[in-house]
Amino acid sequence: MAADEQRLCVAVLGAGLIGIDLADKIRRSAKLELALVAGRDPDGLGLRRVAEMGHPTTAGGIRAVVEAGPFDVVFDATNADSHAEHWAALRPTGTTLIDLTPTGLGTVIVPGVNNHRAASHRHMNLVSCGGQAAIPVLNAIAKRCTPTYIEVVCTGASASAGRATRLNLDQYIATTSAAIRTFTGTREAKVMVNLSPARPAPPFRVAMSVLADGIRPAPVRTSIAAAAQAVRAYTPGFKVTSLAVDPGRISVAVEVTASGGRLPRHAGSVDLINAAAVLLAEQLATSSR
Template sequence: MLNTAVLGTGLLALDLVERIQNSPHLHCGLVIGRTAQSNGMAQAAAMGCATAAGGIAALDDAGEDFDIVFDVTNAFAHPAHWAQLAGTVATLIDLTPTSGGTLIVPAVNGGQAAAHRHIGLITCGGQASIPILHAVAQHYRPRHVEMVATAASRSVGRASRLNLDEYIDATQSAIQHFTHATTTKTMLNISPASPPPPFRTAMTIVATGLEQDPVRDLVESVAATMQSFVPGYRLISCTVTDDTLRAVVEITATRGGMPTHAGNLEVISAAAIHAAEQHALARTSAVKEIAR
């Protein structure tokens, strides 16, 4: 079982803590916040986790080694976090919108996670859209790709609001990386609607040779795979007109501690746990091999 630490105490970080506690491969050794009196710190303590204030410096003060550190802070702080951890044994899984580390999307290249110590999970919009965009790009060469994400205002915390430019840049760069499209464009809408809407990504691909039935079969297959990671992932529409594919997916959060509109948090939380468990499974396999 791998010992983990969580940097952050927001809703996403607390969902990670709960997932870690429910994982047979992971142990939550420490939850770290900025201040000792925050509501998130109190909730983490109530969940039975050791807590510490003061940011990443608290890792050194903990007096123990951590196999996995989840960074759920912000894009501005992340480079310093990796600089501090690069010389340790810890793997850093980045849930902030940066372009550092090896980009991992479980439904695309999740099996590669165990080979890397600095893992970037892009953004929630990237995790929701890239599996479909990548799958289509394997069969049709895209000239242009667009993705528009819409998240409920209540599910977008302070750190995410500070990182809106970074969110756009990281998502757009990752989409280009996984699709090799000639041009890409990413947008993010934060909706104040009441009741809050579910998280939604609308995708457009322009490519030669698109056909409705083969493309829809392909997209539906990817959506089914995504549902194994995120049960609330649902394909809303998929249409091909001439050389243009338009697909829309919605993600409704299904976990008890998440409001239903927070599918954006659930999709990236699931990706983080998958990456961590790949490391744990690789460690177990290596130990068994040595035992032989």
């Protein structure tokens, strides 16, 4: 536990766009104390920006995090290929690791769906930004009917997708598809990702098509509205932009715009998954008191 008993002592591993925004969100949290942001490039823009916020930084990567710890929570905002190594290094320290990379390792947590399980796990995975946008809605639908096929198309601005995101697209698709199957009970789920170079940069959008049996329009609409309201509690820029409920098919689209902080409005994908990560850490802080 941190010296300040009111806060958890946390570190961020990764100094890209996600890591920078995480640092900013943690800075504004009353329950978390950011003790370190670790990157790999000592001359990188990310570490410079975090240092300008007044936070300690290091270019020593996971080794520096282990040496500086132990921390109550570490956020992994690097890439999927490195995450297993990071967990292996941190596991003996007793740290809780919140994974923002699409590895599929650890316990999958989606706020509003199963975040009540967070306090009992030390290794959590947040699926992907697309998963965080789609799963609350799809889980709500699955409670009202029986999905037989789900298709999800995630469209984000190229400007909001860093190098690690681009390298991890295959894992992003596989991990998101698997999580959708888990949280909806459907056997078939297909996920597609588009990075748009359009100017002005478009907001993050997720379009979902669900083939299902036993659809009752009114309960489905009510459940989707409740799911969207739950997500807006920690990501205000989340909204349902279209919804059609027909016999055998449901089509729903959501849009996420970043609100507040240092992110441009089109970076709703980053805002969403980071808000989910901080929410989980804050819940851990509350449960540990």
